[in-house]
Amino acid sequence: MREQVDVVVIGMGVGGEEVAGRLAQAGLAVVGVEDRLVGGECPYWGCVPTKMMIRAADLIAEAGRVPGLAGEATVRPDWAQVARRIREEATDSRNDQVAADRFTGKGGRFVRGRATITAPGEVSVADRVFGARRGIVIATGAAPTAPPIPGLADVPYWTNREAVETEQLPRSLAIIGGGAVGVEFAQVYARFGWASPSSKRPTGCSHSRSPKPALSSRTRSPPTASPFAPVRGSPRCVTTEGCSPSTSTPASRSTRSGCW
DSSP states (O other): OEEEEEEEEEOOSHHHHHHHHHHHHTTOOEEEEESSOTTOHHHHTSHHHHHHHHHHHHHHHHHTTOBTTTBOOOOOOOHHHHHHHIIIIISTTTOOHHHHHHHHTTTOEEEESOEEEEETTEEEETTEEEEEEEEEEEOOOOOOOOOOOTTGGGSOEEEHHHHHHOSSOOSEEEEEOOSHHHHHHHHHHHHTTOBOOEEOOOTTOOOTTOSSOOEEEEEOOOOOOOOOOOOTTOHHHHHHTTOOEEOSSOOOOOOOSSOO
């Protein structure tokens, strides 16, 4: 049976949740559809958990400035504390019940599943069919995408999501991408003791589908220097972090050698 509503919002990430909530509060009959997590990238892999990571790394850096200024300090970085805080305080172990309840509390109806537009003004989710009198909002967001580097598919690489979810730090990490997200990850991991030769995005590589364009590849090669993905015009910042960036040669191949 076709259920009539005013608006169907497909995708309940940051944008979709906001639109659906405001329309519901305005008195419209709104159905929000999401097959992953209500709230999307920001609360689970983006803004919130990454800023927890940055704050922890900043504390380590500040402690390193104590000698010569205020006395002596010894710091033993413990990633487990950061991971636990992200899990318990930011993401609820990536349970979106609170976010879903927030939407329904505004008067909306939430449906878990994958939506398909099956006709003009009609959306199907599994065996349910909704007719949208006023309109359909498509807010499906994006997902990380891997650059076309030969051999990468054979290596257990991370995207930004695995980099946030990790409970343990591997011995080394190579970060491909020198934008804001790559810079954040590289600095955080360097301060926690990761060894990560970094490079800018390969020539011709497109990350246009990804809201978080950093991509990392895990290796177990012996630690050398803690690297820092470079920002244009800031080589001094790179070297003061003790990093060893590679900016002139694009990543051309990925091979599996002792990877885990």
